[in-house]
Amino acid sequence: MNTRVAPNSAPFDDRTAAADRAMGRRRAMRMGAVGFGALVLAGCKGIIPDGGSAPPPPPPPVEGPSAGELPDVDESRHRVALLVPMSGQNAAVGQSLSNATTMALLDTNTSNIRITSYDTANDPAGAARRAIADGNRLILGPLLGENVDAVQAVARPARVPIISFSNDSQVAGDGVYVMGQIPSQSIERTMTYAQQNGITRFAALVPSGEYGKRASDAMLAHARRTGTQVAAIETYDRDNSSLASAVRRLQESGDYQAVLIADGARIAVRAGPMLRDADQMAKILGTELWSGDAQIAQTPALRGAWFSAVSDARFQRLSDSYKSRFGSAPYRVSALGYDAVLLTIRIARDWQPGDPFPVSQLDDPAGFLGLDGAFRFDDGVVKRAFEVREVTVNGMKVVSPAPASFD
Numbered sequence: 001m002n003t004r005v006a007p008n009s010a011p012f013d014d015r016t017a018a019a020d021r022a023m024g025r026r027r028a029m030r031m032g033a034v035g036f037g038a039l040v041l042a043g044c045k046g047i048i049p050d051g052g053s054a055p056p057p058p059p060p061p062v063e064g065p066s067a068g069e070l071p072d073v074d075e076s077r078h079r080v081a082l083l084v085p086m087s088g089q090n091a092a093v094g095q096s097l098s099n100a101t102t103m104a105l106l107d108t109n110t111s112n113i114r115i116t117s118y119d120t121a122n123d124p125a126g127a128a129r130r131a132i133a134d135g136n137r138l139i140l141g142p143l144l145g146e147n148v149d150a151v152q153a154v155a156r157p158a159r160v161p162i163i164s165f166s167n168d169s170q171v172a173g174d175g176v177y178v179m180g181q182i183p184s185q186s187i188e189r190t191m192t193y194a195q196q197n198g199i200t201r202f203a204a205l206v207p208s209g210e211y212g213k214r215a216s217d218a219m220l221a222h223a224r225r226t227g228t229q230v231a232a233i234e235t236y237d238r239d240n241s242s243l244a245s246a247v248r249r250l251q252e253s254g255d256y257q258a259v260l261i262a263d264g265a266r267i268a269v270r271a272g273p274m275l276r277d278a279d280q281m282a283k284i285l286g287t288e289l290w291s292g293d294a295q296i297a298q299t300p301a302l303r304g305a306w307f308s309a310v311s312d313a314r315f316q317r318l319s320d321s322y323k324s325r326f327g328s329a330p331y332r333v334s335a336l337g338y339d340a341v342l343l344t345i346r347i348a349r350d351w352q353p354g355d356p357f358p359v360s361q362l363d364d365p366a367g368f369l370g371l372d373g374a375f376r377f378d379d380g381v382v383k384r385a386f387e388v389r390e391v392t393v394n395g396m397k398v399v400s401p402a403p404a405s406f407d
Contacts, residue, residue, distance in 0.1 A: 077114045078353050080344060081131035082337070083141030083151060084165075088121035093143065093331050097165070100334035101140070103322065104341035113348060115140075115341070120147055128154035136160065138357045140340045143333075145171045145178075152176055161359045163343070165336045172380030177362055179336050179382050181310065181372075183211065184218035186288035187260065189308035189386040191222050193400050194258055199283060203232045203256035205246055205271055207263050215262035215287070231256040238263075243271055251278040258283040265293035272301035288386075292332060297395045308386040310372040311402055318371055339370030367406045374405050 082101055084094035098117045105113060116134065118127035124147040131139060132154060139160055142151055145168030155162055156175050164171065167180030191202065204219055206212035216233050223230045232253035234246040250259065259275055259282050261268045268286060275284060286307030290296050296305075315335050322330040346368065347361045367376030367383075374385040388400035 076353055077112050078138075078344075078348055078351060079134065079136040080113055080115045080138045080140060081128075081134070081136035082115050082117045083120050083124065083127050083131065083139055083147075084117065084143050084337075085121040086117060086119035090121065090143065093333065094119070094121075096331040096334040097141075097143070097337035099322065099326055100318070100330060100337040101341045103318075103325065104338045104345075107321075108342070108345055110341075110345050112353070113341075113344060120144075120151075125150040125154055127151070132158045132160060137355070138344060139163070140337065140344070141165055148176055159356050161357055161362075163340050163362075165333060165340075169381045174380075175359070177377055177380050177382070179340060179375075180333075181288055181384060182381060183214050183262075183287060183289075184221075185384060186308045186386055187215060187218040187262070188222045190260075190285050190287075190306055190388060191219065191228070192226070193306060193308070193388045194283065194285065195226060195228055199257045200228045201256045202228060202230050202258050202260065202285075203250055203253070203282075204230070204234070204260040204262055205243070205250065205275075206233060206235055206260075207267070208235050208237050212262060215260070219260065238267060240270065243267065244274060247271065247274040247278055250275075256282060258285050260285040260287070262287055264289040265295040268302060269295050269299045272299050272305075276301040291389075297391055297393075302391050303393060305391045306388055306399070307391075308388050310384055311387050311398075314371040314373075335371045339372060339375075342370055343368055365406065369405075373402050376406055 082098055084097045085091055086094045086098070094117075101115050104110075105115065116131070116136065118131050120127045120142045124142055128139065128151040137160060139151065139155055139162045141162075141164060142148060143165050145164070145166035148162065148164055148166060148168075148171040151162060152171075152175065160175075162176045164176060164178050165180050166178055167182055169178055169182055169184075172178040194202075202219060202223070204215065206215045212235060219230050219233070222228070232250055234250045234253075236242040236246040250256075259279075261271050261275075261284060263271075268290060272284060275282065284302060284305040286296070286302075286305055288307070288309040290307045291309035292312060296302055315332065318335060318338060319330055322328075322334070343362075347358060350361070351358050362377050365376060367374055369375075372384065373387075375382050377383070383406075385402040385404070385406075387398050387402040389396045390399045
């Protein structure tokens with residue numbers, strides 16, 4: 001599957017990319033300043049670089065060498081493979097991830113970890129085989145959930161764990177850890193906040209396809225756990241006529257206090273006015289896909305809406321530093337690459353070069369702290385701390401901060 005991702009966009013849902021391409025290549029997809037110098041531990045187990053100025057840009061990463069070609073000095077360093085697309089449609093995304101991993105090493109003055117990039121664009125299994133042959137003991141990536149099975153089939157027999165950037169929780173387990181933002185967690189956080197503010201009856205507009213199914217399942221599961229109600233869920237095909245019909249059906253179905261628009265900004269700015277015409281009083285809710293998109297705040301019908309996402313504050317500092325080094329804006333997903341390296345550095349304190357990666361440390365219930373806030377893994381799936389934002393005439397306002405830890 002080939003998916004294009006816009007810089008600074010929200011993490012994309014890699015299982016719905018094909019449908020988005022067919023509709024015109026639509027946008028699918030530890031605490032403190034990003035800088036250089038001292039390492040700080042705070043709250044959860046974390047590593048946050050701080051202070052200093054940016055060094056010159058490093059040379060572009062190169063494809064991994066063949067087995068036996070690694071220099072002897074690397075025998076004293078941990079070998080970590082970065083499996084991302086370095087060619088094809090997603091090459092820019094892969095390069096952004098690769099640049100971010102380089103930044104994390106430079107920002108923390110880390111010299112005992114060697115990260116080599118391997119191109120997954122055409123042959124993810126082949127990239128994994130080269131990575132294993134080169135002696136890498138940990139794989140960061142792949143980017144797409146559809147590539148995980150191929151990489152896992154090579155990595156599992158070699159006892160090399162995988163920290164994937166996918167947001168598909170279904171690929172987690174048996175040595176695979178999923179680090180991407182899970183859409184259902186954003187929806188559950190928003191519904192919890194709404195319930196705390198007196199809303200107990202929900203409805204939703206969801207796109208046809210996998211993302212819509214996940215959104216529906218998340219709403220229904222949360223309702224069962226909390227005793228709230230889901231009055232109606234209407235599905236649309238991402239065109240104006242289908243969307244308008246879904247809004248009409250929703251209006252006819254009746255009794256709800258809030259409507260979730262489970263889609264990105266392009267659909268939300270169309271659905272918002274339709275919902276306002278149908279019901280002036282219903283609270284509009286969104287998803288993590290709204291994060292960082294200016295169209296949301298520019299749409300009057302969406303003002304007052306709530307949605308949940310990881311904080312963008314630390315990513316903005318990463319973005320500024322990235323621009324000074326590489327001359328362009330990073331893709332939003334590049335924060336996952338940066339945090340994956342911080343996580344590796346933290347665990348490498350108790351990891352001897354040449355030994356298997358101590359994968360059990362990834363299961364620490366106290367979690368970790370990264371650029372995107374507190375996170376931990378449950379059964380291989382990342383659990384993140386989300387903040388709730390409200391859309392206002394002046395932009396986004398945080399109305400419920402993200403928890404700083406999992407205490």
